[in-house]
Amino acid sequence: MNYKEAKEEFIQLWGSLGTNWGIPKAMAEIHALLLASENPLSTDEIMDELKVSRSNANLNIRALIDWSLIYKKRIPGERKEYFVAEKDIWEVAVRIIKERRRREVDPVIRELKNLSSFEAESFEEKNFKNLLSDTHELAKKMNTIGDMVERAEKLNFVKWVVKGF
Structure with a gap:
């Protein structure tokens, strides 16, 4: 298994665990993606990577922020919002x-x-x-x-x- 396959499996696994804990699958998958990403990701990048709609991505990003599991990250010169996960x-x-x-x-x-x-x-x-x-x-x-x-x-x-x- 290579890095990309392992990352995809981790995202799927975290999504499945999330549903077992009563958390929407998309929310858990977004969290897993941000956990596994070294760089901040925009909503568009999250949507592209996970194949989710903008409304689904936005709703779950806001929920993850409410849970203090992810944060907005400002990137100088960029107008888009970027997000990072707590890594600990x-x-x-x-x-x-x-x-x-x-x-x-x-x-x-x-x-x-x-x-x-x-x-x-x-x-x-x-x-x-x-x-x-x-x-x-x-x-x-x-x-x-x-x-x-x-x-x-x-x-x-x-x-x-x-x-x-």
């Missing part, structure tokens, strides 16, 4: 965890707390309230783990994980 894969993982927590986990934790605020009278109601409470506690603990990962330095986290095994 640890930082990428931390940013994804942070954004997923903000968008998905935090609202679930709030909602579980609200759902369990009813007065339980019957055996069935008490069991259901216990289920909600246990699920709320588990979600909070998982959120705490995410917080630890976000705050950890890469090397210290890896040492911590390796020590645990």
